[in-house]
Amino acid sequence: MMKINRKINRGIMACVMISSLLSACTEFETNDIVVDKPQSIIDQEVLDGYVKLKTAVDNASQPNFKLGVELTINDIINNGVFYRLMQTHFDQAALSINHMDFVGTDGVVALGNLPLALDTNKAVGMGAYAGNLVWHEKQQAAYLNSLIADIPVPGQILNDVVADFNTDALGKVYPTTSAAIRATVVADPDGRSGNALRILRNTGGNNYPQILVTLPVGRTLGQYSSVSIDFKGAGCCGLFGGGMQLGISTQLGTPANIKGYGGPSSFGVADNVWGRGTINLSLSNLNLTTAEKALTTFYVTIGSNTGAPDYLLDNLTLKGVILAPPIVKTPEEKRTIITAELRKWIKAVGEAGKDKVQSWGVVYQPMDETTPANLRSGVSINPKPANVFYWQDYLGKDYAAVAIGMLKQYANPTDKIFFTETNLVDNPAKIQGLKDFITYTAGKGGQVDGIATELALNIDADKGKIEAMLQSLATSGKLIKIRALDIGTGGTTPNATPALYQQQAEMYKWFVKAYFTKIPAAQRAGITFKSAIDRASGDSWRGNEPVGLWTNVKSGSTVNVGIQRKPAYLGVLEALQGK
Template sequence: MKINKLTAGIAMSIALSSLFVACSEFERREFSIEKPQSLIDQEALDAYKELKTYVNYSNQPNFKLGVELNLSEVAENSPFYRTMQSHFDEINFTRLNHMDFVSATGAPVMDNITAALEVNKSAGMAVHAGHLVQHSNQNAAYLNSLIPDLIIPGPTGTYLVENFESRTVGSSFPVYYSTADVSGTAKISTDPVAGASNSGKTLKLDGPRAFPQYQVNLPTGVTLGDCRKLLLDANAAAGNQGAGISLGISTTFGAVPSGRFNKFNPGKSLEAIGAVTNVWGRNLELDLSTFAFTDAEKQLNSFVLTFGNETGGANMHLDNIRLTWAKFTVIPKTQAERKTIYTAELDKWIKAVGAAGKDKIKSWSVVYQPLDDTDPTKLRTGVGMGSLPANTFYWQDYLGRDYAATAIKMLKQYANPSDKIFITETNLVDNVAKIQGLKDYIAYTESQGANVDGIATELALNVTTVDKTKVEAMLQALAATGKLIKISALDIGTGGNTAAATAELYQQQAETYKWFVKAYNTHIPAGQRAGITFRSPYDRISGDSWRPNEPVGLWTRGTSGSTVNAGYQRKPAYVGVVEAFQGK
């Protein structure tokens, strides 16, 4: 039977219709997937509005809700910076460190600051900047190079310590043993080398760790501190290497040299200063400036010199031990000269920062940590500390007590006369006496014609250790100064790293943030509130210099692929801050 196309099409339509009717007769089934509680919680957090929308600015005109960001985050107009614009009124740049922006030749390089401020200009966020003058994070190497002493050379000479020619061959020589092993010997010998290079009588060292000791009686008026080099001749079959040269000073034979042995550039041996195996090395030089003599030792005219090579198997001859000395007169720059030099340097630095921030920065922390922790009636000082840590320079030691007034006047000149000026001090919770000291120092600074608008402080707290009574006492004492009070860096940790943080700890963190913001609003009168800055808006990660791996933020900051706090997500701490501003 032959079927045409039309008949086939009608048949197919009837079949499909029957199929759809049959399907419609089955019961409809509904499927649903329950949301994880973590997603529900996060959606609840995300439902809150931006932070600054919860702040009542009408009764606190000076208040700023601040966030600390890196210059690079702003200069690059990063997504996170753009997000922060909707949550905060003010950026805090408190890492304008002298050492980061002043070159080795002393030239301020402000490109990073300028770039960040230019990007932020269009965003319209206020900027608080500091700390312009502090003792740490300074280009100390450059600053110290500006005041070299004037050195006037005087008489020089060479003192013969020992050439052994008056000694009896075979006799023992005084030694000091650096360990319990006393098998090493030091005896007068004759030089086994024949010919013109023969050295006559020598000191022969055999065995381990025997250090010869020499009586030194320098010429009148010459001291160990005047000695520049130790010279000697050495010929060793063994023992040139070992653990290195050791040298020390004592007042009697057999005594422990200086209570210790000073190592010469640790690990360097006789070979390192030119000794060659089985050949006489003449006039080998040891620079005495590499040894840490005490001030008292440097004043000695007569002493016992202990010197040798730390080796377990010496077989060597020594001869012609000498000390070269040189007298000179040191004329340091006067205090007045130093003050002039460093006032000019401070002016150069403040001018560069002030010019970069002019019309873009309206609030400054000019001086950071001015007061001594032990006696807050005094300024911090490097005087009497000996060698200062790297990148440490105390401006106040050269400019005097009015160094803050000097810096403030400079900033007002180069930036804007109407800018708000703060002095920042830390460690106020456990040392409330510093607040009175700060109040007194501000009064002195203002008596020098430099107005200070407010006090800023920093707080790094933990939910497990915070003493709320002490913190609130600090806030009350700050309020009593009558100045604007700014919390320029606040973060609250959980007492451990992110991996150890639990839901309970995160809730405690939220409650602690809430408590602090409410305490600030309670104890600081509205007219004195200059703001709260969150030092780290997000949790810290490995590699951060500040509180690495600690969950201190209002947002998470997980790395790519992390299963712990991945991405930038609001935390319960965010709600704690919101509720504090709501007065809940």
Template sequence: MKTNIKFHKSFTLAIATLGILNSCAEFENREMFVDKPQSIIDQETRDSYEVLKKYIDYSTQPNFKLGAEINIADIQNNTLLYRLLNTHFNEYSITLGALNHNTNVLTDGTINTEAIDNALSKNDTTPRFIHAGHLVWHENQQDGYLNKLIANVILPGISGIDNVVDFEKDAVGTSYPTNVNNATAKVALDPIATGNSGKVLHILKNPSTVFPQFKITLPAGRKLAYYKNVTIDFKGDGCCGFYGSGMRMAITENYGNPNLTGYGSPQSFGIPINAWGRGMMILPIANLNLTPAQKELNTFVLTIGSQTGAPDYMIDNIKMNWEIPGQTIVKTPEEKKEIITNEMDKWLKSIGETGKNRINSWSVVYQPMDNNNPSLLRGNPSGAALPANTFYWQDFLGKDYAAIAINKIKQYSNQSDKIYITETNLDEYPDKIDGLKDFIAYTEQKGAKVDGIATEFALSFDSDKSKVENALSKLASTGKLIKISALDIGIGVNITSATPSFYVQQAEMYKWFVKVYNSNIPANQRGGITFRSPVDQLTSSTWRPNEPIGIFTNRNGYQRKPAYIGVIEAFQNK
């Protein structure tokens, strides 16, 4: 059978092999070794180093902090990244969005710092130094709210009708003054009352002409300049007012016999003879050519009636139409400055009190200097339309804006906190350092001490090293603490395309930068180096997405990269 044949063949082979082994004079036990991949050996070497912060000598540089940018959500959720940074760094930097004005200030001006407070509360249990900012910036501002506060006040036009005389409260027989003697203008019952009126004024004189007069006081806040016309109800017979020389009107300060301005006859207004023409007779006030002084009157005498030789007619419901035009109340620069100062106070009070005894240093003002005119502040002096969420505080507070901001954050936080002004792109715009130096001198003359200058470097393999060294040298000449508040070095490709040689070059670049920082910045001026992203960027990141810019990977438990050793060797001056 096939199965048995296979078995016997195998058994015979086993016996033969055993015989060969037994025939040897001495048995030799050989172990088999498989070489480790070089990548694993390299990783084990990197892992054998101490945590990063232990390689810093603080004895000669007491202000130096080894920092890492962190999201407040990582602090609050005690993430693996947060625990990694706890192990390797002694300062957190909270500057990427968490303390932006429009992140914490709502559209109605309400300030909500609950997220920051919660994160800082978590950090209270294992405290680290914290650098925070950027408090006063031109980007990421709640610009809609701020601009609304300083906008000119636009008052819309309003209009209406005042019924200045209607006789309803008068007793029958009550007399009103007239412009001449021997005439009567008395309140009477309306002979054909229709519900619009119960009492009217009966004007009677024979054979001469007469005009009744009314002392009128307008509602508070209104003046004759706002009034457009006088409307009057009229009823007259053909013999005694309906016909004649037409209606007449005058406005004076006192009673008397004024010159009257002529208008059309009652018939010309479409009023039927011997019947009420209610609301039909409208007499424009503009025809009176009032003087500027008269237009300011609130109380005056109205003389009005029909020019006829034998007056015998009735009038009722004297009304005046008014219109207050819309106007724009322009806010002065002084008013705008006061408003924006108060808003800055409210904003920095909220942040300062939240960070009190938790935050140790602040980037109070961010990017103050203009790239094209480095001796001047950034701003929008032309008043041109700005991108969304953009607001220049300095346009309203002037050059004092940094001093105002610094003094307020010191007022609400701790006097011992370090104060930085942060400027960027100093390798490309080194003249900004001179402008910044002058600006800091001005700010300190205003009583606001600036401890240091913070700056950022986003470098690559092809970055001009001479420009970087020049910027660091010029920064050192200011005599201030110099803090690298955001450092990252890219390799020009994404994570999936990176080769070991790229990582070696990145390590050399990190090593070079740390060494050149130490060689250019005196020990007593070193404020520290903060890694913008200690771990490689995720695909979803807004800054250099999917680029391996960190000294740790962003996967497999955040493994140390060659750059980790490069940084250590720089601190060891190797």
């Protein structure tokens, strides 16, 4: 066992004069104290002594291979301990660049700190891979959909006065829902609007006049949304009470659909003063049937619910809007609009990454999960989730070739182009669908250099399926990149044991070796680790899982000991070294 010597000089000359007890100086002997170093510290020192990961890569035999790590923009521009550590171990930073994160609700592209991060990353000598440029998720979908939405056309406003009593003879009596109430045509006491209808208590009761309405030619009841009436009454006799009542029927008698509303005073009608056009009663409250909406002639039952009525009604009016058909944009118009938006997006990102990004994940998750030979589509998804927009539904199958052409124009023509697809272990049919799509895209002028995939594995993952996936990818003849790899223990960090960490190390080692075995050297585009450090408890991705090659160790609850290598680090290192 390794030991450590610590010499503590105990040779202290103490001259202490204590009356009659001590009369001279005493010299203490020097002792050597030997302390055993804990095995955990020894093991960690051994791990820390291994070489940096990227120094173990054989670049000569596999010139396209990049050892990568996923980083955020903040990781780079903050230039903290973590980023500086990543520089020493990896030669490529992988960044996810999503439409929603850089395009505002007004469509303006604002890249924020992305250009600074790319500049910083280039300055320290790291390469860059930028992905997810054209995806269906994390898109500024509300803005894009607004551009291709139907154009509304102003409708025809209906404001039809169906009864003003001016053509009626004075004294004409209208039917009511009970003989207890009389409704008689009288002259407007203000002398301003001709005739009006007076509702007056006869023998008692709160019943309402019924007015036969014949609509203008071409109109139906369903085209209207409300009924308006002028009202004049005193507080005693209808201004207050149980509220306005409204019903529609095809015959006399109390309508089955009669409903109550607020009283005239609640609509702002003053005591014994005409309220002109202020009472407006919605027809939606009546829940009209399809047959009722088709009516052209019917009775309107309307009045104030009061036990002692004496009020005036005038100018019964039906209101509504006949909506005109909207202007629907053609597929060609939508394609033109969305192509322009794609160009605006690709141009901004491509120019920011020019000479700083060497490889791009242009199309992300293009293939359908259920029918892998087809592209994903949102045509049958209604309503669509927030921030989801399928570019291919408007640009067609050529959308990938269009995006590649734009990127080559604004970035570097020599940059490597990747298509990224996921869930290839459990849905291997997607690999053939992806290969066919790449062939189609090439035929449209969009050359694709490689295929990237993401793998979130655990220590018990099916190795046979993984090997089969790698073998199938290799048959594409394209560069093969593992875009985001992490391997968990199957549980959370608090439940991880030394035995589980060792199995994790073995699984990491096995995977890297399997990649080297199944993917020919000329096709190896590299492996990028999604989670270099174990995930924190609040992370949205595999939160509180020990999936990294490093762990961030804390002593107690606040003191940060630092980022330390795990057995998984050694597993990856040995695989890179061919051990």
